[in-house]
Amino acid sequence: MQKILTASLLVTTVSLSAGAMAQAPIPTATATAVAGLTPNIEVVPSVAPGDEIAVACAPIEQRDPDADVRVVLTISAMPSEASPGYKRVLATDQQLNKYGVRVRVPNVPDLPDHTVNLNVYVVGQSTRGCDGGHLKVVARHTPHTPGGRTAPVS
Secondary structure, three states: OEEOOEEEOOOOOEEEOOOOEEEOOOOOOOEEEOOOOOOOOOEEEEEOOOOEEEEEOHHHHOOOOOOEEEEEEEEOOOOOOOOOOOOEEEEOOEEEOOOOEEEEOOOOOOOOOEEEEEEEEEEOOOEEEEEEEEEEEOOOOOOEOOOOOEOOOO
């Protein structure tokens, strides 16, 4: 399985090595370092259910025409996070193109406030995959209007 290393620009994107690229959603592209201050720190972008993530890696680009691309979010065991009662979520709302896949973060119960590992599996005559690193799923905040009323989210 190919490992994709992450680096962040805190504003819009998360760049991935080995010719791969993933883009975090612009509105929630905050990042948190999960390792010490070393050159190889992992930056974990925050995403909310419904946010779109774009992932590109060699196994997607080099897939067979009849291959099946699956994006899986695996719950990472972080000490401060309680188990949601499941280990993996298959992201089924996806758009596949020649160079990558765009998926929406699934809106499943108890997923917010958990760290997940993003994996892409290309299943065809052989199975290949990419490890997209970690994402922090956060709750979507409802915007407020002046006067303290809650505005609908579209």
